[in-house]
Structures are given as C-alpha cells and as structure tokens.
Amino acid sequence: MKNLILEIYSTLLKRFGPQNWWPGDSPLEIAIGAILTQNTNWKNVEKAIENLKKKGLIDVDRILETPENELRELIRPSGFFNIKLRRLLNFIEFLKSHGGLDGLKKLPLHELRKKLLAVGGIGFETADSIMLYALEKPVFVVDAYTRRFLKRHGIIRGNEKYDEIRELFEKNLPRDVELFKEYHALIVKLGKVYCKSKPVCDNCPLNREKFWRVEDESNSDLRG
Ligand code: SF4
Structure with missing residues (x-):
C-alpha cells in the first residue's frame, strides 16, 4: 500500500505540477x-x-x-x-x-x-x-474527491470513517507537511479535471493498470 499511495502522488505531481496550496496571505x-x-x-x-x-x-x-x-x-x-x-x-x-x-x-x-x-x-x-x-501540522486532509477516487479504484470500500482514510495516507507517507499539503491539492485537481461526478477516465493520469486494485464489476467500465 505504501508504494501505491506514493506512486499515486508522484503520478499526479508529474501530470499537474505543484499546486502550491493553500491560497492566502496569512x-x-x-x-x-x-x-x-x-x-x-x-x-x-x-x-x-x-x-x-x-x-x-x-x-x-x-x-x-x-x-x-x-x-x-x-x-x-x-x-x-x-x-x-x-x-x-x-x-x-x-x-x-x-x-x-x-x-x-x-x-x-x-x-x-x-x-x-x-x-x-x-x-x-x-x-x-x-x-x-x-498551523503546519502533519495531518492529511480527506475530502469528497479523495473518497471518490479511492473508491472508484477499489482502494477503499467507500463506507470507511473519515479517520480511517486519513490514516491510510498518514501511515503510508513520510510525515511531511509540505507533501501532505501538495498531495491534498493534487487530489482536488484530479477531482475537478478528471474524477468528476461523471468520471473522465480517458487521459486521466490514474487510468493505469497498477492503480486499479480490485476486479470490481462496478469499476470495469471506467478502466482504460
Ligand atoms: S481513472 Fe477515472 S476513476 Fe480513476 S481517478 Fe481518473 S477519472 Fe477517476
């Protein structure tokens, strides 16, 4: 799981580039x-x-x-x-x-x-x-975009509690504030550009065999 979570990060970063979140002067x-x-x-x-x-x-x-x-x-x-x-x-x-x-x-x-x-x-x-x-504390932010893409890829079932999903990231990543910031921002970008309520899997950076975790029939029509 460690490799998968890190590889998703590097794939998103490579495609979208640094997002430099969160916008704000203070x-x-x-x-x-x-x-x-x-x-x-x-x-x-x-x-x-x-x-x-x-x-x-x-x-x-x-x-x-x-x-x-x-x-x-x-x-x-x-x-x-x-x-x-x-x-x-x-x-x-x-x-x-x-x-x-x-x-x-x-x-x-x-x-x-x-x-x-x-x-x-x-x-x-x-x-x-x-x-x-x-506050620059190493806590991973989970939102609806996070839950959605993880579920579609069979990485979670979808009914996990918030903290279970947060821990999935925190346990499989170095405890690094900048990495956590960037990763969450990249997931938001993924959710806005590709993994929308109706997914646009063609050309999505995560539409690769290694990122699909289960042979789930409900996901089979999403896979490239
Ligand atoms: S491949 Fe499809 S389901 Fe997976 S993240 Fe991209 S848009 Fe979402």
Missing part, C-alpha cells in the same frame, strides 16, 4: 477560508475574504469588535452566511481564548485536533485543513 486568512469554504466554491469564498481584507478584518480582535450585522454582510458571498458567521465567531472566540494561532501551534497535535473538533461547526475536513495549511 495563516489566519487560510483558517478563515477553511471555514467559509464549507458547501460553496472557492470563487465565492475569495469575494468574502476580499471584503474582510478591505476592512482590515483578518484580525482576531478586530473581528470580535465588529458588529455581527456588518460581518454577516461581508461574508454573504460565501453563502449560508448566518451559519458561517456563527462558525466563524465560534472559531475566532476559540482562537482568542487560546492565544491565537501561535498559542494553538504550541499544543500537541492530538490535543489540538480534539480541541478544534470541539468548536461548534468545525468538522474533520475543516479542522484538518486548518491544522495542515494554517
């Missing part, structure tokens, strides 16, 4: 982006972040001083703005009480993850995105 901006991107596309998040930036609000104290109505309007482009405002404020209050991102960074990895997951509205993918991209 760790706090990255963390805010990870919260606002839930259930929407990145273009909408960019608009919301731009609004916050224009007002100088990529700042824990300044967000907490700003009236909720104003914040709601600024993040409106990201959709589900009432829910996201609550989640954003939960996270910012959490940051404030833990000495900001610098304070969080000092916590042991397991404690940090547990605390993040206890913040209202922060699930596994968001917590791990914040840990990896904003």
Whole structure:
C-alpha cells in the first residue's frame, strides 16, 4: 500500500505540477477560508475574504469588535452566511481564548485536533485543513474527491470513517507537511479535471493498470 499511495502522488505531481496550496496571505486568512469554504466554491469564498481584507478584518480582535450585522454582510458571498458567521465567531472566540494561532501551534497535535473538533461547526475536513495549511501540522486532509477516487479504484470500500482514510495516507507517507499539503491539492485537481461526478477516465493520469486494485464489476467500465 505504501508504494501505491506514493506512486499515486508522484503520478499526479508529474501530470499537474505543484499546486502550491493553500491560497492566502496569512495563516489566519487560510483558517478563515477553511471555514467559509464549507458547501460553496472557492470563487465565492475569495469575494468574502476580499471584503474582510478591505476592512482590515483578518484580525482576531478586530473581528470580535465588529458588529455581527456588518460581518454577516461581508461574508454573504460565501453563502449560508448566518451559519458561517456563527462558525466563524465560534472559531475566532476559540482562537482568542487560546492565544491565537501561535498559542494553538504550541499544543500537541492530538490535543489540538480534539480541541478544534470541539468548536461548534468545525468538522474533520475543516479542522484538518486548518491544522495542515494554517498551523503546519502533519495531518492529511480527506475530502469528497479523495473518497471518490479511492473508491472508484477499489482502494477503499467507500463506507470507511473519515479517520480511517486519513490514516491510510498518514501511515503510508513520510510525515511531511509540505507533501501532505501538495498531495491534498493534487487530489482536488484530479477531482475537478478528471474524477468528476461523471468520471473522465480517458487521459486521466490514474487510468493505469497498477492503480486499479480490485476486479470490481462496478469499476470495469471506467478502466482504460
Ligand atoms: S481513472 Fe477515472 S476513476 Fe480513476 S481517478 Fe481518473 S477519472 Fe477517476
């Protein structure tokens, strides 16, 4: 499995090149982006972040001083703005009480993850995105694209828990933050270009015999 997981990485990197994720000028901006991107596309998040930036609000104290109505309007482009405002404020209050991102960074990895997951509205993918991209912790981010291509290739059954899939990567890769960042970004690229809801297997870099793990009839029509 180790070789397979690494080989998928090098194949994607060779085809797509480095993605240099996550876009953002500061760790706090990255963390805010990870919260606002839930259930929407990145273009909408960019608009919301731009609004916050224009007002100088990529700042824990300044967000907490700003009236909720104003914040709601600024993040409106990201959709589900009432829910996201609550989640954003939960996270910012959490940051404030833990000495900001610098304070969080000092916590042991397991404690940090547990605390993040206890913040209202922060699930596994968001917590791990914040840990990896904003806090530079070696945690692999699993998303729907990851689950989809692994299942199609028979590498997972598809009903595994989030942490089982995360561990599949973490146990079979060197514990390297930059590699984890790049790998997740490459999977997103794969999901957007080839492994869409209707897969475009022709010319996909993963459509090679060695990447198909099981003789699964449901996959047979995808194979090249
Ligand atoms: S070969 Fe097909 S199923 Fe596999 S990753 Fe590419 S698009 Fe998805």
